[in-house]
Amino acid sequence: MKPIPWRTQLGLVATGYAVVIGAAAALVLARYMLYVRHPDDAAAAGGMYAFGDMMLGFFIVGLFLIPTFFLSARAR
Numbered sequence: 001m002k003p004i005p006w007r008t009q010l011g012l013v014a015t016g017y018a019v020v021i022g023a024a025a026a027l028v029l030a031r032y033m034l035y036v037r038h039p040d041d042a043a044a045a046g047g048m049y050a051f052g053d054m055m056l057g058f059f060i061v062g063l064f065l066i067p068t069f070f071l072s073a074r075a076r
Helices: 006-037 039-044 046-075
Strands: none
Touching: 006 039, 006 046, 039 046
């Protein structure tokens, strides 16, 4: 089996980061729109919304770990 060239691997990792940035932007925009469309709910249940924001942040960090894993696998 032929190994994948170095430039192709880095291109795939860069594409992975671009996809994650796009997904993160869409998720943050959706969360922002939730606050805009339902401001009374956000004010009434501020702690629940804050926890949701924290979980969204953890999810986005987890998404960024996926291409990082493949980048570190290339370094070995």
